[in-house]
Structures are given as C-alpha cells and as structure tokens.
Amino acid sequence: MERVTIYQVAEAAGVSVATVSRALNGGPVAPETRERVLAAVRRLGYRPDRLAQGLATGKSRTVGVVIPDATGPLYGRMQRGLADALAAAGFGYIATESRRDPGREEALLDEMLSRKVEALVLVGSGLAPEALKARFGRLPPVVLIEREGGEAGVPTFQIDNEGAAYRATRHLVEAGHRRIAHIRGLRRAGREREAGYRRALAEAGLAPGPVVDGDFTEAGGYRATRALLATGGFTAVFVANDRMALGVYRAAFERGLRIPGDLSVVGFDDLAFAAYLTPPLTTLKQPAHRLGFLAGEAVLALLGGRKPTGRVLPCGLKVRASVKHVEGGAV
Amino acid sequence: MERVTIYQVAEAAGVSVATVSRALNGGPVAPETRERVLAAVRRLGYRPDRLAQGLATGKSRTVGVVIPDATGPLYGRMQRGLADALAAAGFGYIATESRRDPGREEALLDEMLSRKVEALVLVGSGLAPEALKARFGRLPPVVLIEREGGEAGVPTFQIDNEGAAYRATRHLVEAGHRRIAHIRGLRRAGREREAGYRRALAEAGLAPGPVVDGDFTEAGGYRATRALLATGGFTAVFVANDRMALGVYRAAFERGLRIPGDLSVVGFDDLAFAAYLTPPLTTLKQPAHRLGFLAGEAVLALLGGRKPTGRVLPCGLKVRASVKHVEGGAV
DNA sequence: CATAGCTATGTAACCGCTTACAACCGCAAG
DNA sequence: CTTGCGGTTGTAAGCGGTTACATAGCTATG
Numbered sequence: 013m014e015r016v017t018i019y020q021v022a023e024a025a026g027v028s029v030a031t032v033s034r035a036l037n038g039g040p041v042a043p044e045t046r047e048r049v050l051a052a053v054r055r056l057g058y059r060p061d062r063l064a065q066g067l068a069t070g071k072s073r074t075v076g077v078v079i080p081d082a083t084g085p086l087y088g089r090m091q092r093g094l095a096d097a098l099a100a101a102g103f104g105y106i107a108t109e110s111r112r113d114p115g116r117e118e119a120l121l122d123e124m125l126s127r128k129v130e131a132l133v134l135v136g137s138g139l140a141p142e143a144l145k146a147r148f149g150r151l152p153p154v155v156l157i158e159r160e161g162g163e164a165g166v167p168t169f170q171i172d173n174e175g176a177a178y179r180a181t182r183h184l185v186e187a188g189h190r191r192i193a194h195i196r197g198l199r200r201a202g203r204e205r206e207a208g209y210r211r212a213l214a215e216a217g218l219a220p221g222p223v224v225d226g227d228f229t230e231a232g233g234y235r236a237t238r239a240l241l242a243t244g245g246f247t248a249v250f251v252a253n254d255r256m257a258l259g260v261y262r263a264a265f266e267r268g269l270r271i272p273g274d275l276s277v278v279g280f281d282d283l284a285f286a287a288y289l290t291p292p293l294t295t296l297k298q299p300a301h302r303l304g305f306l307a308g309e310a311v312l313a314l315l316g317g318r319k320p321t322g323r324v325l326p327c328g329l330k331v332r333a334s335v336k337h338v339e340g341g342a343v
Numbered sequence: 344m345e346r347v348t349i350y351q352v353a354e355a356a357g358v359s360v361a362t363v364s365r366a367l368n369g370g371p372v373a374p375e376t377r378e379r380v381l382a383a384v385r386r387l388g389y390r391p392d393r394l395a396q397g398l399a400t401g402k403s404r405t406v407g408v409v410i411p412d413a414t415g416p417l418y419g420r421m422q423r424g425l426a427d428a429l430a431a432a433g434f435g436y437i438a439t440e441s442r443r444d445p446g447r448e449e450a451l452l453d454e455m456l457s458r459k460v461e462a463l464v465l466v467g468s469g470l471a472p473e474a475l476k477a478r479f480g481r482l483p484p485v486v487l488i489e490r491e492g493g494e495a496g497v498p499t500f501q502i503d504n505e506g507a508a509y510r511a512t513r514h515l516v517e518a519g520h521r522r523i524a525h526i527r528g529l530r531r532a533g534r535e536r537e538a539g540y541r542r543a544l545a546e547a548g549l550a551p552g553p554v555v556d557g558d559f560t561e562a563g564g565y566r567a568t569r570a571l572l573a574t575g576g577f578t579a580v581f582v583a584n585d586r587m588a589l590g591v592y593r594a595a596f597e598r599g600l601r602i603p604g605d606l607s608v609v610g611f612d613d614l615a616f617a618a619y620l621t622p623p624l625t626t627l628k629q630p631a632h633r634l635g636f637l638a639g640e641a642v643l644a645l646l647g648g649r650k651p652t653g654r655v656l657p658c659g660l661k662v663r664a665s666v667k668h669v670e671g672g673a674v
Numbered sequence: 675c676a677t678a679g680c681t682a683t684g685t686a687a688c689c690g691c692t693t694a695c696a697a698c699c700g701c702a703a704g
Numbered sequence: 705c706t707t708g709c710g711g712t713t714g715t716a717a718g719c720g721g722t723t724a725c726a727t728a729g730c731t732a733t734g
Contacts, residue, residue, distance in 0.1 A: 018690065029714090034712095040713095041713085059453065062459070063458065064689070067721085068691040083420055083423070084419070088412075104437070106437045126390050126393045230616065255616070358684085373681085373682060376682080376683085398689045
C-alpha cells in the first residue's frame with residue numbers, strides 16, 4: 013500500500029487519468045463518470061501530489077511569508093489573518109522568520125522562490141525593493157506589511173503609527189499634561205510614532221519633553237525611564253510600546269513614583285497583559301489580524317490580475333487607568 | 344528571461360543535464376567540469392525547482408509542523424528551535440496553527456501530506472496516535488512535543504510539568520507556607536502541574552489548599568483569584584502559568600492584598616513580562632527553544648534511519664520577589 | 675599489446691499530474 | 705443519408721529534475 017497515484021484511481025474507476033484529473037478539478041465530465049471517479053478516490057484514499065501538480069501547472073498555490081520574529085503576539089495574529097484570507101481561496105503558505113537579518117531574509121526568499129511560491133508577503137522587511145529586484149530579477153507579486161525604508165509600486169499595509177501616536181499624545185495633552193516625555197522605539201515604527209508625538213505637542217504649543225531611546229523591550233523601557241527620571245521635568249510619558257511601558261512601571265515603582273499619581277503613561281500595542289497591569293495601561297490597539305487579512309486579500313487580488321491598493325489602518329485608543337487628569341495644568 | 348532550467352545551464356556549460364545535476368548534488372564529476380557548471384549556474388542565476396526535485400526524488404526536504412497557537416511566545420521559540428535544528432541539515436519546514444481544533448488539525452495534516460513532507464512535528468496535538476493511523480494510514484515519521492493523550496512509539500519531547508510544579512510548590516513550602524492554593528490550567532499541562540503541586544504538598548504532610556480552575560488567560564486568573572479570595576484560608580498560590588498570575592496580581596491589588604506581603608505567588612513559563620512585574624514574579628522557565636531544537640534533531644535522526652528517543656526537560660525555577668518567607672509557619 | 679577496471683559523461687526513462695489535441699458518440703439540421 | 709456540432713473521453717507530450725544504465729577514455733596489469 014504505497015502512495016496512491018492518479019493512475020490507480022483511473023484504473024479503479026475504469027477511465028483514463030485525464031478524466032480523473034478533470035473530475036477532480038471541475039473539468040467537463042459526465043456526472044455519472046464523476047461519481048465513479050470520486051468513489052474510487054474515496055475508496056483508495058487518493059490524495060493528489062501537490063508537488064506534481066505544481067510541476068505540471070507551474071503554480072504551487074502557495075504564498076511565502078516572511079516575518080521578522082515569530083515570538084511576538086502581533087506577528088502571530090497577523091499571520092493568522094493572512095492564513096484566514098488565503099485559506100478561503102485554497103492557498104497555503106509557508107512562513108519563516110527573518111530575525112531582522114537581511115542576509116537571512118535573502119536566503120529565505122531564495123528558498124521560497126525555489127518552492128515556486130506564487131506571491132510573497134514581506135512583513136517588516138529590511139530589504140529595499142530595488143535591492144530585491146537587483147538580487148532576484150523577476151519576482152512573483154509582492155505585498156508588504158509594515159515595510160522599512162523606501163516606496164515601491166506594491167500594495168503596502170501598515171498601521172497608522174504617526175496618527176496613533178498623535179492621538180495618544182493628544183490624550184495626554186487633553187488630560188492637562190504639559191511636559192510629556194517620550195521613550196522612542198526602533199526602526200520605522202519607532203520613528204513614525206515619535207513624529208506623531210511631536211506633532212501633537214507642536215499643535216498644542218508645547219515643547220517636546222525629554223525624549224530617550226528605547227529598544228522595544230522591558231529592559232529598554234526600564235533603562236530609558238531611569239535616564240528620564242535622572243533629569244525629571246515631566247508628568248507623563250508616551251512609550252513606543254507596551255513592553256517598554258512595563259519597564260516604565262517597574263522603574264517608577266522603584267523610585268517610589270505612583271502611576272498615574274506622579275506619572276501618567278500611555279503605551280502602544282495593547283498586548284494581553286496591558287489591561288491587567290496595576291494600573292491598567294492606557295494604550296493603542298493594533299489591528300494585527302486585520303492587517304494580515306487585508307494583505308491576504310491583496311495577494312489574492314494580485315493573483316487574480318487585479319491591482320489592489322495598500323491601506324493604512326488606524327489604531328484604537330484603549331483608555332484605561334494609567335493617565336491622570338491634571339486639574340491645574342503644568343506642574 | 345523566464346525561469347532558468349537545468350537544460351539551459353547544461354547548454355551554457357556545454358555538458359548534459361545529468362552532469363549538471365551531479366555537479367550540483369555532489370556526484371562524481373571532474374573538478375574542472377564542476378567549475379564550468381557552477382560558473383554557468385551563477386551566470387544564469389539558476390535556482391533548482393524544489394517541486395521538480397521533490398517529484399523526481401520522492402523527497403521534499405520539508406517537514407511539517409503543527410502548533411496549537413502562533414500568538415504565544417513559547418510556541419514561537421519552539422518553532423525557532425526547530426528551524427535552527429532543521430536548517431543545519433538543509434531542511435525547510437511548513438508550519439501551521441491547529442488552533443486546538445482537531446478537525447482543522449486533520450485538514451492541515453492532509454495538506455502537509457499532499458506536499459509530501461518527510462516528517463511531522465506535532466506540538467500539543469489533540470489527535471490520538473490511533474486516530475492518526477486510522478485516518479491517514481501510513482504516515483511519515485512523527486515527533487511529538489507536549490502531546491495530549493495516550494502514548495505511542497514515537498519520540499516525544501516535553502517539559503517536566505509535574506516536576507516543575509513540584510519544585511515550585513516546594514519552594515512555597517520551604518518558605519514556610521502551610522496553606523497553598525492552586526489555580527489550575529487546562530489540558531494535559533495543567534493536569535500535570537496540578538499533580539506536582541499535590542505531590543509536594545502530600546510530601547510535606549500538608550492538605551492541598553483550595554484549588555480552582557483557570558483557563559491560562561489573564562482574565563481566567565483574575566476570576567479564579569476572586570473565587571479563591573471569597574473563601575480565603577491560604578497564604579500562597581501556585582498558578583499554572585504567568586498570564587494567570589498576572590490576573591492574580593490584579594485581583595489581589597483590587598482586594599487591597601499585597602504581594603508577597605499578604606499573598607505569595609509562583610507562576611509558570613517565565614514570560615518576558617514576569618521579571619518586570621511589581622513585585623517581579625517567581626516562576627518556572629520553560630526551555631522552549633531547546634524543546635524545539637531537540638525535536639528537530641530527532642526528526643533528522645529518524646530520517647537518518649536511527650531510532651531517537653524522546654526527552655523530558657526540566658524547568659528552571661527563577662526565584663524573584665513574589666514569595667515571602669514566613670517566619671512562624673502556618674497562618 | 676590486449677584486457678580489465680576505473681572514472682567521467684551522456685542517454686533516456688521516470689516521478690505524478692495537467693492539458694492540448696484528436697477521436698468518438700449521438701443527434702439535429704440540411 | 706451526409707454533415708456539423710457539442711459533449712465526453714482518451715492519448716501523449718510536457719513540467720524540471722534525478723538516476724540507472726550504457727558508453728567512452730585512460731590507466732594499470734599480465
């Protein structure tokens with residue numbers, strides 16, 4: 013009982029392999045014949061060989077996905093969104109982590125192209141489009157999520173980092189804060205968030221508070237906060253992500269500062285833990301699943317010959333208890 | 344400039360396709376010829392077609408991985424370990440989420456078999472081995488990680504849930520606690536952790552404290568704690584995972600209870616946030632990457648015809664500040 | 675010097691499936 | 705009774721590799 017091939021099904025059903033193939037793929041086949049074929053398929057437990065199909069048709073019904081890091085919940089949700097969109101169309105996907113290493117990313121792409129993926133979804137890719145062209149020549153359709161660097165003529169999906177940061181900062185301003193610090197994040201997302209922060213402040217006629225660098229980790233947020241606290245002069249801080257915000261909580265506690273009593277905090281991402289911190293963290297919720305889903309739909313559109321366009325999605329502000337309303341104004 | 348095939352390389356190098364194939368796969372080829380072939384490969388940008396290779400050889404150099412949930416950091420790390428082990432041997436993998444739905448899991452397996460995966464790594468699979476056999480007949484080699492349910496003759500890798508829970512509970516006992524509650528987790532991991540908890544207590548001659556069900560989420564931990572607090576009578580709680588422990592923190596705070604002053608807590612997993620909570624959470628660190636790596640090595644061994652055996656890995660206790668040393672003993 | 679034995683290479687079959695093309699059928703129309 | 709046509713089905717040629725087998729040079733041997 014080795015692998016069952018289409019030949020065996022053909023023989024069992026008393027037809028030719030062409031007819032079996034047609035019966036299975038919706039070709040013109042007499043209903044009665046189709047029934048016989050399907051019965052044989054079931055009886056024998058036939059399962060078409062995707063590799064052979066791919067070879068014959070030139071299409072693999074697979075899309076390649078590259079994500080920077082599989083350990084974060086956000087990318088996991090994105091991936092799930094993608095899978096949901098693709099599954100509906102009978103597409104599978106192979107996903108791998110670039111770990112933010114461009115060399116590794118190129119190798120992964122090579123591997124995926126070898127597997128004849130019909131499209132590529134690059135999440136937070138570190139590769140410039142021109143570099144891609146140069147290295148790979150003709151590429152299958154590409155969809156970008158949260159790409160770093162320059163523009164390209166390909167659909168790109170991303171969250172509105174700038175707008176969300178603006179909103180978060182404004183939330184702080186409206187609560188009466190006048191000196192608002194910022195713990196900055198890395199990469200494009202970090203820069204965009206910083207820009208939103210600055211815009212909100214400028215619009216309110218406030219000087220940007222102290223700004224320090226973070227690295228998107230708890231430890232980074234902790235260190236950044238200690239640096240910030242060394243100089244002081246602010247009553248609130250907008251932190252570029254929740255993980256760093258947790259570092260802020262910790263550092264503030266160690267300094268005997270109360271949140272939000274002495275320091276108001278707004279994070280970014282709305283990770284699962286945010287709502288359960290003490291105090292619950294006000295933050296921005298990323299529509300990660302949606303991002304992935306839309307990217308998946310775009311892939312399908314591209315494959316269908318259409319010309320989908322990218323989107324910038326807003327993030328919802330989740331107001332919780334880490335921001336204090338300041339009555340008097342500036343401290 | 345369409346796809347470059349082995350024929351074009353052969354022509355460019357002035358040899359036959361067989362020679363190209365051999366040159367590329369380490370067959371017997373004169374060094375000088377090999378050079379010519381490789382030069383042609385580079386010049387043309389030839390990239391072998393994995394599908395065709397797979398068809399011809401019957402092997403896809405791919406392993407299929409099924410994980411329950413891609414959004415958790417633990418599975419992400421496991422996956423990374425696996426990838427690391429497999430990459431060294433030139434194997435790729437395709438990973439998908441079962442989302443703990445056995446029906447979905449079966450469909451995924453079907454899909455993977457269609458793609459001729461050479462081995463399967465099932466993480467936290469809900470499918471019994473017998474069910475697998477019944478449904479799929481001959482299966483490629485299988486390696487299990489954290490499997491649910493019965494035994495099988497396949498290498499299985501898992502963490503020592505029972506032992507780790509025992510150690511955690513003992514840590515509490517040694518700190519002088521006499522009434523230790525437990526917030527239980529779901530599935531096999533949850534049951535095993537509960538068993539370790541009970542063993543430690545029995546060994547110390549203590550009655551198991553109140554035990555309530557949780558669901559491994561922050562909300563579940565929160566609810567469980569409120570249920571626990573309604574009756575009271577304990578000074579410490581061993582929580583089946585960190586996410587629920589966070590719920591415990593929250594519920595305790597709302598009740599005005601201090602950790603560890605009024606309530607000591609030990610978690611499980613050592614997620615990134617654990618060290619930054621206030622107080623930092625004492626918990627058990629899962630060797631997730633290692634688990635994946637070992638599973639990957641086992642796959643390779645299986646494929647190499649060897650007969651690898653599974654492993655049960657210990658978890659390290661990370662002692663932080665959420666457990667109070669009780670001087671007097673029972674409260 | 676004929677022959678066995680290597681080594682390096684080419685020829686062609688095959689992997690499992692799709693699909694262009696041809697063949698066949700029955701039937702309505704001319 | 706031809707002819708044409710739409711609907712079904714079969715034949716066979718790929719898809720891009722790998723590999724068993726045959727072949728051709730060379731060298732070592734008796």
